[in-house]
Amino acid sequence: xxxxxxxxxxxxxxxxxxxxxxxxxxxxxxxxxxxxxxxxxxxxxxxxxxxxxxxxxxxxxxxxxxxxxxxxxxxxxxxxxxxxxxxxxxxxxxxxxxxxxxxxxxxxxxxxxxxxxxxxxxxxxxxxxxxxxxxxxxxxxxxxxxxxxxxxxxxxxxxxxxxxxxxxxxxxxxxxxxxxxxxxxxxxxxxxxxxxxxxx
Numbered sequence: 001x002x003x004x005x006x007x008x009x010x011x012x013x014x015x016x017x018x019x020x021x022x023x024x025x026x027x028x029x030x031x032x033x034x035x036x037x038x039x040x041x042x043x044x045x046x047x048x049x050x051x052x053x054x055x056x057x058x059x060x061x062x063x064x065x066x067x068x069x070x071x072x073x074x075x076x077x078x079x080x081x082x083x084x085x086x087x088x089x090x091x092x093x094x095x096x097x098x099x100x101x102x103x104x105x106x107x108x109x110x111x112x113x114x115x116x117x118x119x120x121x122x123x124x125x126x127x128x129x130x131x132x133x134x135x136x137x138x139x140x141x142x143x144x145x146x147x148x149x150x151x152x153x154x155x156x157x158x159x160x161x162x163x164x165x166x167x168x169x170x171x172x173x174x175x176x177x178x179x180x181x182x183x184x185x186x187x188x189x190x191x192x193x194x195x196x197x198x199x200x
Contacts, residue, residue: 034082121172144190166192
């Protein structure tokens, strides 16, 4: 009986490791493809590239769920990740995701981006007030500066409220080392800044 239990535990462990390896490799491939799409302004012959756009008449996002939206960088941390449109579990397993109904890159407002604390957004635990964050799209680069880092209840959705100025809010679960579903949310808020003009 003990022998059987050992085999079951080993088998279960191998299945879990296999699943983790699959998820990690899937995310790595998706990130590479998304970053290639974002960095390459013209798709290869015969390939179709999703274009991030808004419907000017309704001012709403019409980008397909799962399409590459922007490249997110935190230079001091050496962090770079492709952001996909949408924030459900299938998206967040592969990338940070743009939270639906929040601001849109290149427009005034509060852009919300969610990510898992144990994968893509793990480096956020080292973020500091004053750090620069870049959001790069085909339309250009927006620069933000971290103005606050705080821990809130999952019910505190006010962190994603619209703003009258350019803002960026990164959200992940907290504590970072918690086993299982974490009870709180870690929120990094940054405000838009203008890059200095090149000197003549």
